[in-house]
Amino acid sequence: MSLIVVGTMAFDALETPFGKVDRIIGGSATYVAWSASNFTQPVKQVSIIGGDFPKEEMAALEERGVVFDGVELVPDGKSFFWSGRYHMDMNTRDTLVTDLNVLAQFNPQLPENYQDCEFLMLGNLVPAVQMSVINQLKNRPKLIVMDTMNFWMETAMDDLKQAIGMVDVLLVNDAEARQLSGEHSLVKAANKIQEMGPKFLIIKKGEHGALLFHGKEVFYAPALPLEDVFDPTGAGDTFAGGFIGHLAASKDVSFENMKTAIIVGSAMASFCVEKFGPSRLQELTQDDIETRIRQFVDLVNFEINLV
Amino acid sequence: MSLIVVGTMAFDALETPFGKVDRIIGGSATYVAWSASNFTQPVKQVSIIGGDFPKEEMAALEERGVVFDGVELVPDGKSFFWSGRYHMDMNTRDTLVTDLNVLAQFNPQLPENYQDCEFLMLGNLVPAVQMSVINQLKNRPKLIVMDTMNFWMETAMDDLKQAIGMVDVLLVNDAEARQLSGEHSLVKAANKIQEMGPKFLIIKKGEHGALLFHGKEVFYAPALPLEDVFDPTGAGDTFAGGFIGHLAASKDVSFENMKTAIIVGSAMASFCVEKFGPSRLQELTQDDIETRIRQFVDLVNFEINLV
Numbered sequence: 001m002s003l004i005v006v007g008t009m010a011f012d013a014l015e016t017p018f019g020k021v022d023r024i025i026g027g028s029a030t031y032v033a034w035s036a037s038n039f040t041q042p043v044k045q046v047s048i049i050g051g052d053f054p055k056e057e058m059a060a061l062e063e064r065g066v067v068f069d070g071v072e073l074v075p076d077g078k079s080f081f082w083s084g085r086y087h088m089d090m091n092t093r094d095t096l097v098t099d100l101n102v103l104a105q106f107n108p109q110l111p112e113n114y115q116d117c118e119f120l121m122l123g124n125l126v127p128a129v130q131m132s133v134i135n136q137l138k139n140r141p142k143l144i145v146m147d148t149m150n151f152w153m154e155t156a157m158d159d160l161k162q163a164i165g166m167v168d169v170l171l172v173n174d175a176e177a178r179q180l181s182g183e184h185s186l187v188k189a190a191n192k193i194q195e196m197g198p199k200f201l202i203i204k205k206g207e208h209g210a211l212l213f214h215g216k217e218v219f220y221a222p223a224l225p226l227e228d229v230f231d232p233t234g235a236g237d238t239f240a241g242g243f244i245g246h247l248a249a250s251k252d253v254s255f256e257n258m259k260t261a262i263i264v265g266s267a268m269a270s271f272c273v274e275k276f277g278p279s280r281l282q283e284l285t286q287d288d289i290e291t292r293i294r295q296f297v298d299l300v301n302f303e304i305n306l307v
Numbered sequence: 308m309s310l311i312v313v314g315t316m317a318f319d320a321l322e323t324p325f326g327k328v329d330r331i332i333g334g335s336a337t338y339v340a341w342s343a344s345n346f347t348q349p350v351k352q353v354s355i356i357g358g359d360f361p362k363e364e365m366a367a368l369e370e371r372g373v374v375f376d377g378v379e380l381v382p383d384g385k386s387f388f389w390s391g392r393y394h395m396d397m398n399t400r401d402t403l404v405t406d407l408n409v410l411a412q413f414n415p416q417l418p419e420n421y422q423d424c425e426f427l428m429l430g431n432l433v434p435a436v437q438m439s440v441i442n443q444l445k446n447r448p449k450l451i452v453m454d455t456m457n458f459w460m461e462t463a464m465d466d467l468k469q470a471i472g473m474v475d476v477l478l479v480n481d482a483e484a485r486q487l488s489g490e491h492s493l494v495k496a497a498n499k500i501q502e503m504g505p506k507f508l509i510i511k512k513g514e515h516g517a518l519l520f521h522g523k524e525v526f527y528a529p530a531l532p533l534e535d536v537f538d539p540t541g542a543g544d545t546f547a548g549g550f551i552g553h554l555a556a557s558k559d560v561s562f563e564n565m566k567t568a569i570i571v572g573s574a575m576a577s578f579c580v581e582k583f584g585p586s587r588l589q590e591l592t593q594d595d596i597e598t599r600i601r602q603f604v605d606l607v608n609f610e611i612n613l614v
Contacts (some may be wrong), residue, residue: 128468185534209529215607220516220607222516226524229492259610296613298524300527302528302566302570303563303566303567304567
């Protein structure tokens with residue numbers, strides 16, 4: 001059994017209303033790995049990095065059971081770099097710089113020891129690369145979860161739809177669900193997107209929580225109201241890591257267990273935003289995580305005693 | 308024991324992306340009464356109407372246990388009229404016409420048979436009128452719930468703060484909570500608003516549900532994802548009616564029971580938006596309401612079985 005995570009390992013420069021950092025560790029696969037490794041190990045990464053990616057970051061992840069056999073190192077290359085500025089509401093941001101660097105030549109080759117994959121997390125990437133990883137697996141994983149973004153809807157819709165047709169769970173935000181389906185109502189959007197292939201759809205709504213759709217069933221997971229959202233970077237990837245990490249640990253891909261997995265993902269994301277980059281995730285204990293999950297239980301728990 | 312509802316009884320003209328109506332029954336007290344009377348009767352109205360307010364509408368409400376002794380009829384006057392147009396997202400709207408008519412002379416005088424009031428619902432109105440009703444009650448009610456809006460923050464902030472200081476539960480939407488407190492974080496906003504007096508604060512977030520704050524405790528009630536939101540007019544008042552109706556019926560004003568009351572309010576609001584005006588509320592059976600409340604239980608219910 002193993003979990004494979006496909007995505008970027010990168011550097012970010014960030015500005016939020018609370019501060020500014022010039023060059024910290026980022027990337028979708030990095031956040032997913034920090035989050036998922038709390039629940040399941042090993043986490044087998046598929047990514048590409050330049051010679052500039054810090055060895056101590058790799059070592060810290062290795063200690064958490066993260067495996068790098070599927071990560072291509074380009075010694076003379078530079079790692080992917082993204083820079084952005086968040087607005088006051090933290091829900092919108094401007095991209096300042098996108099330097100693809102080694103990511104431009106990303107053509108992942110799965111090592112043989114990745115063929116035991118049961119759970120596959122496809123972080124946000126070119127849909128063609130996401131499909132290439134699925135196609136290299138000799139046995140179809142028990143569950144394929146895919147993240148994507150509006151950029152691919154605008155530049156590679158045909159590929160994107162083909163990739164979506166190959167996965168079990170699709171993760172998008174509310175604006176992306178509307179764009180992908182052409183429907184304003186999220187219920188109608190969810191119906192249309194499920195017709196494209198995925199039996200499960202998760203619509204992320206940031207501070208408003210997340211919705212899980214499966215056929216006619218729907219589950220609403222709240223987000224924990226926070227005093228401060230310090231830096232939202234990576235929150236979606238951290239959510240995805242907690243979600244698939246819990247599923248991989250429990251080996252149960254039922255709708256009921258996905259509800260729990262969404263709560264776990266939401267709890268992990270609520271930590272992520274408390275500090276810049278993945279730093280808050282790196283210091284968490286099992287106790288911290290369980291306490292936070294209990295807060296989610298209290299947040300939504302109610303008794304119905306109608307008069 | 309009785310519930311008093313203070314608010315408007317009026318006419319509305321509405322345009323939504325789904326249609327248009329020229330002149331239908333509206334007003335905050337009308338929606339509250341249709342909603343609350345499913346749970347508790349009598350509902351004693353405090354309002355003002357013109358000679359144009361339809362007798363059959365009064366009769367329909369009277370059949371539901373609504374009492375009009377505190378409603379002033381101005382035979383030669385015209386009832387309050389509001390006209391608005393909703394945008395595609397249904398969360399924003401433009402006011403086209405506001406004709407105060409008889410509302411301009413609203414100076415409620417509580418009848419003696421209203422002095423048994425245990426639950427007081429102050430619908431959105433001039434804060435001075437809201438305070439006048441509180442001051443006319445010889446015994447303080449068990450619970451005072453107050454709705455308001457941004458308009459009073461801009462035109463009567465001193466009065467508004469005085470009124471807020473006299474109530475137990477304040478209802479506002481997220482933008483209003485931010486405006487009233489000067490805080491972007493809803494957690495910080497909730498702390499500041501509680502310092503103004505109300506021990507309970509409900510922040511309504513439309514399609515994103517509602518938050519109940521009480522000291523350091525918080526409860527997140529989802530909104531039911533709907534295929535279509537046909538007309539959001541009155542949804543907030545309908546929510547308030549379900550909320551205070553359940554509390555009045557159960558006579559239990561604990562935080563725990565307020566959670567149930569918010570779910571009841573959310574269920575009622577989810578009906579309200581399905582048709583123009585209060586028409587959907589007028590045809591509901593007890594069975595419809597219980598079935599809808601069960602949907603809310605299913606929507607948020609999850610088991611935590613961590614591995």
